[in-house]
Amino acid sequence: MPTPLLAQGSWPSRPVRIVVPYAASGGTDLLSRAIADAMRTYLPQPFVVENRAGAAGVVGSEAVMRAEPDGYTLLVVVSTHVMNRYYLASLPFDPIRDFTPIAMLSRNSMVLVAGSGQPFDSLRAMIDYAKAHPGRVGTGSTEALSSFIGQELARRAGAEMPDIAYRSGGQLMNDIVAGHLPTGWTSTVSAGPHMQTGKVRVLAVANAERAAAVPDVPTAQEQGIAEFDFSGWVAMLAPPRMDPALARTISAAVQKVFEDPAFQQRILAMGVERDFRPAPALLDAMQRDDRIWAAAAEAGHIRPQQ
Incomplete structure (x- = not known):
């Protein structure tokens, strides 16, 4: 040893x-x-x-x-x-x-995940939908950071997106997959097992740089949310x-x-x-x-x- x-x-x-x-x-x-x-x-x-x-x-x-x-x-x-x-x-x-x-x-890179059945396939489309349907696009979170990220995005976008608290990323992802939760901010580790199933979309990364685990997913900054950098x-x-x-x-x-x-x-x-x-x-x-x-x-x- x-x-x-x-x-x-x-x-x-x-x-x-x-x-x-x-x-x-x-x-x-x-x-x-x-x-x-x-x-x-x-x-x-x-x-x-x-x-x-x-x-x-x-x-x-x-x-x-x-x-x-x-x-x-x-x-x-x-x-x-x-x-x-x-x-x-x-x-x-x-x-x-x-x-x-x-x-x-x-x-811990945080990503915005949505079910594939949701009527939006990008961060910008999600924001537009949330503005047109106030309170309809709930954002799941599991702790203070993911809750803050979701509410900070809503604040900057000028959209009403209620925070919905979960006890774990696994539970949050299960509801995303089942269609019970429109979107959620969670770690790449929690989202990982579901990303190849075709049942979820990863819409954005909260970091200033793209995450190694999802290199093809653009950051929120790339999609027009200036100085958005949380991990x-x-x-x-x-x-x-x-x-x-x-x-x-x-x-x-x-x-x-x-x-x-x-x-x-x-x-x-x-x-x-x-x-x-x-x-x-x-x-x-x-x-x-x-x-x-x-x-x-x-x-x-x-x-x-x-």
């Missing part, structure tokens, strides 16, 4: 729990399960994924925040873990101070006050997995955009996001849910 993974001696001497604070079948859940499977190649104990959904990720995150910082309870979250400070009326923790950063895992990330955190040496050991183990060519191929096929960064870079990204969302809240573009 590589020397860095033995720095903590006996870790792991029992199974490690990865808490995903969202419902099963979403992009974060799928990536976490791929990581858990791959960890078995490098470490002597199994990694078990536990879904603890509720309150936009707060329920599972709080459970990890209160866990022992012994390396046997980890957390995988999306970037709205930070945004929730401004999106929710209250939080039982500080999303940055009350967790130990382990590593950034991936970039998220997926990261691994741990309880607060973890021994820095243990945190580095866990980060090194995850990095070993992300450097494995077979794992890279697996997550590429899932639509995951690998973006591994160690703890200091993750902390920088979290602090940067915090400044961005604080400014958005001050401008009135984010209002806490009541």
Whole structure:
């Protein structure tokens, strides 16, 4: 076994729990399960994924925040873990101070998806239809970022497009496919399994650049929505006050997995955009996001849910 993974001696001497604070079948859940499977190649104990959904990720995150910082309870979250400070009326923790950063895992490109039976096949056509039918084009979301993207697009377009909250990207996509939901913003990982079925259309990418997973899909900027650039990330955190040496050991183990060519191929096929960064870079990204969302809240573009 590589020397860095033995720095903590006996870790792991029992199974490690990865808490995903969202419902099963979403992009974060799928990536976490791929990581858990791959960890078995490098470490002597199994990694078990536990879904603890509720309150936009707060329920599972709080459970990890209160866990022992012994390396046997980890957390995988999306970037709205930070945004929730401004999106929710209250939080039982500080999303940055009350967790130990382990590593950034991936970039989370957000895409606008519609069912193939909807009466529009492009972002511009969708906006025109929404303007002609106020309130008829609901936009599904699974957390604060996708909700913000949908409502920010509606605000800029001058269209009434109600936000419809889902517990996971998998559930959102099922309703898109079934025709129960007109459109939704979700990750390329959640949309990926459905994109080759002919039952969905990907209308736009929220990033400034096209997403590697869907290179033929134009960005919202390309389709006339100026300065529209929103993407998220997926990261691994741990309880607060973890021994820095243990945190580095866990980060090194995850990095070993992300450097494995077979794992890279697996997550590429899932639509995951690998973006591994160690703890200091993750902390920088979290602090940067915090400044961005604080400014958005001050401008009135984010209002806490009541």
